[in-house]
Amino acid sequence: MNKQNSPVEIRPATAEDTDILGVYGAELIALHHAWDAARFISTGPRTTELYSRYLKDQLGKPDALVLVAIQAGAACGYTFAVLEGHNYMALRGPAGVIHDIFVDANRRRQGVGRTLLDATVSELKHRGATQVVLSTAYRNEAGRRLFAAAGFRPTMVEMTLQLSEDQENLNSIG
Numbered sequence: 001m002n003k004q005n006s007p008v009e010i011r012p013a014t015a016e017d018t019d020i021l022g023v024y025g026a027e028l029i030a031l032h033h034a035w036d037a038a039r040f041i042s043t044g045p046r047t048t049e050l051y052s053r054y055l056k057d058q059l060g061k062p063d064a065l066v067l068v069a070i071q072a073g074a075a076c077g078y079t080f081a082v083l084e085g086h087n088y089m090a091l092r093g094p095a096g097v098i099h100d101i102f103v104d105a106n107r108r109r110q111g112v113g114r115t116l117l118d119a120t121v122s123e124l125k126h127r128g129a130t131q132v133v134l135s136t137a138y139r140n141e142a143g144r145r146l147f148a149a150a151g152f153r154p155t156m157v158e159m160t161l162q163l164s165e166d167q168e169n170l171n172s173i174g
Contacts, residue, residue, distance in 0.1 A: 012065075015059060022051040029043050035137050042173070083127055096127070114150065
C-alpha cells in the first residue's frame with residue numbers, strides 16, 4: 001500500500017506537530033496570495049515560524065481546535081477552528097468557525113480534506129456548536145466543491161475595493 005492509499009488518522013495537534021503546521025500555514029497564505037495578491041497577504045521570511053507559534057498558542061485553549069491529518073506516519077494536513085459567541089459584525093449567533101483547512105498538495109483529491117472537514121465539524125458539534133461557518137477564497141473552486149458536498153451553503157459574498165496600489169508593503173506577514 002503506498003502513502004496515498006493508506007488510511008488517514010485525524011487527531012488533535014500537539015506541540016510537536018506545529019513545525020510542519022507552520023509550513024502548511026505559510027503554504028495556505030501563499031496559495032491565497034497567488035489567487036488574489038491584492039486581497040490576500042503574502043508570506044515573508046518568518047511566516048512559517050510565526051504561523052507555527054500562533055497555532056502552538058492555540059493548543060489547549062478550550063474554544064480552539066487544531067486537528068492534524070496523519071497518513072503513512074506523517075502529517076499531511078490540518079484544520080484550525082474556534083468556537084465563538086454572538087458576532088454582531090457577522091450578524092450571527094454562536095458558531096464553530098473554521099479558519100483553516102489545508103492538505104499537502106501531494107495528498108489532495110484523495111479524501112484527506114473531506115476526512116479533516118468531517119472530523120472538525122463533528123468535534124465542533126461535540127463541543128456544543130449548533131452552526132459551523134467558514135469562508136473560502138472565491139478562486140478556490142476545489143474548496144467550494146468540497147464544502148458544498150459536505151452540506152455547506154453560500155451565505156455571504158465578500159467584496160473588495162482596492163484603495164492603494166502599494167499592496168506589497170501593506171499585505172505581508174513575517
